[in-house]
Amino acid sequence: MKTEDVIIINNNEIASEIWEMEFLAPKISSNYKGAGQFIQIQLDPGWGNPLRRPMSIASCRDSKISIIYKIFGQGTKILSQKISGDVLNVLGPLGNSFQYKKNNLNILVGGGVGLAPIINLWKELDELRDNSYLIIGAKTKNEHIHSHNPDEHIYLTTDDGSMGLPGTVMEALKVVYENVKSSEVFACGPEPMLKQIQSFVIKNNIPAQLSVESYMGCGVGICQGCIISRRNYKNKNHSYHKKYSLVCVDGPIYSAGDVIFD
C-alpha cells in the first residue's frame, strides 16, 4: 500500500449517474493482489473534506487502474468534475480480495455500484468463463452498462423490467443456481441485496463471499472506524476484538456466514 499521485486518463459517464475513471498508477498497480481490493481517493488538497473516499478497483492492467462510481454526495460530485490530465492523490491497494476455486462454478452478483469489484472479478475469471455466471441488477436499463446475454452467461435484471429479467438479482440467482452444482457465490452491492444473498446461500448451504461497505476513516487499520459486526471470530492481525471486524484491513471480502448486518 502506497500513496501515489495518479494522472487521470479518462473520466466518463457510462450510464445514468454512473461514471468510470481510469488513471495511471504504476506504484499502486504493482502491489495489486486481485479483484475486491479498493483504493482511498483524496478529494482535493484543501481540508474541507478531510477523509478520503473509498472506491473498489474495477480493473488493473498495464499500470492503469479504473474505478466505477456513482454520484452520491459532494465527494463523488467533485470526482466527476475531474478531467483527463488532472492529478489525484490515491492510497492503495487496500483490503483483501476474492478467492475463487478453479473447479467451482462461480456465480458473480453485482448490484448498483457494487458493480466495480464484480466486473473486475469477471475479467479475472476470463479463462474460466464456461464455469462462471455474471448477474447484474439495476433499477432501470439506463443504469446498465452491459447487455443481457444468457448465452454468454450474463444475466441482467431491472426492477422495472425495462431490460433483462424483471425483478432483483435474487430472481436471476435462483434461476442460475437451479442449473448448477458445487457453486460459489461472489457478491457486492447495497446492504439489502447482500442480506438477501446471505440468507439464500446459508439456506442452500452454498459458500459465498460478500464484499461489504462501511464508512471509512483511514483505510489502513489505524482508526477503528470501519467496523462491521461479525460471527466466527478468527484471530486476524488487526481486528483484535471478537465482535467486530475492521473492513479496511480484514475485509472488504467476507465469507457470507461471518458477516452480521445490523
Add this chain to the structure above:
Amino acid sequence: MKTEDVIIINNNEIASEIWEMEFLAPKISSNYKGAGQFIQIQLDPGWGNPLRRPMSIASCRDSKISIIYKIFGQGTKILSQKISGDVLNVLGPLGNSFQYKKNNLNILVGGGVGLAPIINLWKELDELRDNSYLIIGAKTKNEHIHSHNPDEHIYLTTDDGSMGLPGTVMEALKVVYENVKSSEVFACGPEPMLKQIQSFVIKNNIPAQLSVESYMGCGVGICQGCIISRRNYKNKNHSYHKKYSLVCVDGPIYSAGDVIFD
C-alpha cells in the same frame, strides 16, 4: 449589488504569479459605478473556505468584467486553476469609486496587485490622457505587464532596476510631481506604499485618494469585520462609529487625510 453566476471567458498568467481573469457578468456590470469598486468571489460551492475573496474590478465593458490577481494562498490558487467556461458566483459591484476632476492633473500610482483599480481608472481617464500620469511599481520586470514609456506618461519602477526607473514608486512620484501643478494623486497598493504616499501628499498638501485593503467578511456592511481606523469622521450611513470606517461600504477609496494606518 447582486450575486451572479458569471462565466469565465479568459484566465491567464499575464506576469510572474499575476493572473488576469475575464468573465461575463451582465447583472453586475449593469450596476457598475466606476474604477475602485470591487467584487466578492465565492471560491467553490463547498464550505471549506466560507468567505468570499475581494478583488478590485480591473475593467468593465460590454457586460464583461476583469480582475487582476496575485496568488497569495489557497483561494487565489483555486482561482488560477479555473478555465474558460467555468462558473463562479460573484457578489458586486461593491464599495465606492475614485472621483476625479477634469481640470486637474491626475497622477495614478499602482503597486503590486494594487494595479487593478489603477489600470481601470487609467482606462476611464482615456480622454484626459494628456493630463494623466501612470506610475506602476513592482519588485522586478517579470511582474510588469506594461512598458515604461514616459512619452505616453507611463512610468514603471522596479526595486531591482531591471525595468523603468530603479527604486519604488515614490521616486517616480517625486519626479512627476515636480513637473506639475494642481494635481491629485490616486493610489492603490501595499500598505507600506500607501503610507509613504500619504506622508508625501500631506507634506506637499496635494489632494489624494487611496484605495485601501482590509480583511473582508460580507462585503456589504453587515459583519463589521473590515474596519480601518480613520480621522475626520463624517457621518456615513454604515460606519456608525467615529473611530473606524467600514471599508466595504464607505471605502475602499478614502481621502488620504482620513485614513490611519495602524
Add this chain to the structure above:
Amino acid sequence: MDLFIQQEMLSLIDMSIKIGKVLFKNPIITASGTFGYGTEVSSLVNVSKFGGIVTKSITLNPREGNPPPRIVETPSGMLNSIGLANIGVDQYISKKIPLYSTIGTNIIMNIAGTTVNEYIEIIKKVESVSSNIVGYEINISCPNVKRGGMEFGIDCDLTEKLTESLRKITERLLIVKLSPNVTNIASIAQSAEKAGADAVSAINTVVGMSIDIHKQKSKVYTKLSGLSGPAIRPIGIASVHKIFQAIDIPIIGIGGITCGNDVLEYILAGASAVQVGTSNYRDPGIALSMIEEIKLYGEKYIISSISDIVGVVSSNTK
C-alpha cells in the same frame, strides 16, 4: 382568503412556529451580528420572507468595538472579534426602531451588558417607546469583550438572576443566548428556564485563536476570538440535543447552518427555530433558499407541520 388557500396548496407543510406568544412565519431567523440592523441589505434581499431578524448586540452606550484586524477565515469557519461595535441603545431607538415598522418580519433585539443594571436600563429604555420589536435576545455569551457578558454565560446563578430581573420589566419575548464554552450548557439553560425565559438560543461562538507564524502574532487583534461557521455545526447540534433533554421551553438552534439540510438537523435535534449567522456573509439571501428546501422535505416525508419533527432524534432513546 384566496391568498391563504393558494399558500396552503403551494406548501403542504405548515412552516410557522410559535415562541412564547409570538408567531414566526417560518423557523429561519438571522443571527445577531451577522445581519447588521436588518436594513443594510434590503435592496439585495427580501427580508420580509425571513421568520425573523435578530439585530446586532446593543449596549447602553455606543461602542466602537475592537481594533482591526477583526476577522479571519479558518477551515470551514471564521474567527471574529468585533467587540460589540454598536450605536448604543439611544441611537437604536431613534434611528433603527422606526425603520422596523414596515420591515414585514419579526425583529428581535439582541442586548449585551456588563452588569445586570445595564441590561435592565437598556430594556427599560426600549420598553418606554412604542416599537414593533417582538422580543429581546440576551447575549450573555460574547467571548470578545474583556469585561463583558461572558461572566453571566458561564454561571448558572448569575444567569438566573439576570433573567429574573429582566422578566420583571418586559412582557415581550425573552430569549437567553447561551455560550458553548461551558462544561454544562444544559444547566445554564435550566437556570434561564427557571427564571422565566421564553426560550434559549444556542450557540454563540466558540473561543478560538489563529496565529500568523510570519508576523508571530495573533491574526485578529484580540488574541482570543469567536469561532463560527460550518466547522462548529456539530457542536451546535450536540448542544441543542443536550439542552432539549433538560428543558421544556423552545430552543433556537445556531451554529454553522448553510442549507435546509442543516436547519433540519437542528430541528430534529430539538430546535423549534434556528438562526443563520456566518452563511449570510457568503450570501445575504442564503436563508431564503433554506425555506424552500425545508418545504420540499416536508412534502417528501409528508410532514404537516414543522413543529411535528422538533426533537424526534433527541427524544428517541436509541
Add this chain to the structure above:
Amino acid sequence: MDLFIQQEMLSLIDMSIKIGKVLFKNPIITASGTFGYGTEVSSLVNVSKFGGIVTKSITLNPREGNPPPRIVETPSGMLNSIGLANIGVDQYISKKIPLYSTIGTNIIMNIAGTTVNEYIEIIKKVESVSSNIVGYEINISCPNVKRGGMEFGIDCDLTEKLTESLRKITERLLIVKLSPNVTNIASIAQSAEKAGADAVSAINTVVGMSIDIHKQKSKVYTKLSGLSGPAIRPIGIASVHKIFQAIDIPIIGIGGITCGNDVLEYILAGASAVQVGTSNYRDPGIALSMIEEIKLYGEKYIISSISDIVGVVSSNTK
C-alpha cells in the same frame, strides 16, 4: 560523530525538545487513537522519524468499543465514537510492548479508566514488566464512553487526585490529556501540574453530533461523539494559549494539525510539542513532511532551537 555533524549542517534548527527527563528528537508526535499501536503502518511510513507515538487508549480489560457507524465526516472535520475499542492492558503488555523495543521512537502509552483504581492497576501492570515506554498519557477526557474518563476531565479535584495517585507509582512521564468541553481548561491544567504531572496535552475531541435527516437518526451510533480535524484547530490553539498562561510545565498541543504551519501556530501559542491526529487518516506519513517544513521555517527566521519560540505569541502582552 560524523553523522552528528552532518545532521547539524542539514538542519540549522535544533528540533529536539525535552519533556520531563525525556528527550524527543522532534516535537511531532502522533495522537492517541489515530495511529493504532504504532506498528500497523510501519510498511508505509518510517515511524522512527516521529518525535514519538502515543498509542491507542488502553483500559484494564479489553473493550470491543461502540457499534457501527462509528465515524462521519463533517465540514473540515470528523466525528468519532470508537468507544475505546482496545485489547486491554494484558494483551498490550504481551503483544505490543515487545514490538516497541526496535521501533526507534518514543512510545507514550495512553491509558483510560472509569475509576482511579483502574488507572492505577493499568500502570502497575506495565511498571511490573520491562519496556521502553517513555511515559503515560492519561486520558481523562474521552467523550464517547458512557461511564468513562469524562468525569475526571471536567473536575479539578478529581483530576488532582487521579494525577497524584499515579505520580506515586511511576517515575515515567505522566502527561494529563485535557478535555476542551469545560468552562476553564486552564484550571484543570493547574490541578494536573499541582499533582505532579510532567506535562499536559490538549485538546481531546470536542463534543459534537450530526444527524441523517432522511433516516432521522444520528449519523454515528452513539448520539454524541467527538469532533476532531482542522475544524477544531482554532479551539486547540486557544486552549494552549490559555493553559500557557496558567502553568509552567510543558504543553503538548493537539487539534487539527495538517502541516508545518499549524505545528508552528501551536508552538507560538505555547506548546512545546504537538500531536497529529485526524490528518494521519488522510496520509499516515503526513507528520514527516511537517518536520521538513519546520526546518525551513527555522532556517528562514534563523531560529537556533525550536524551544526558543515556544509561547512567544502568548507571552506578548499585546
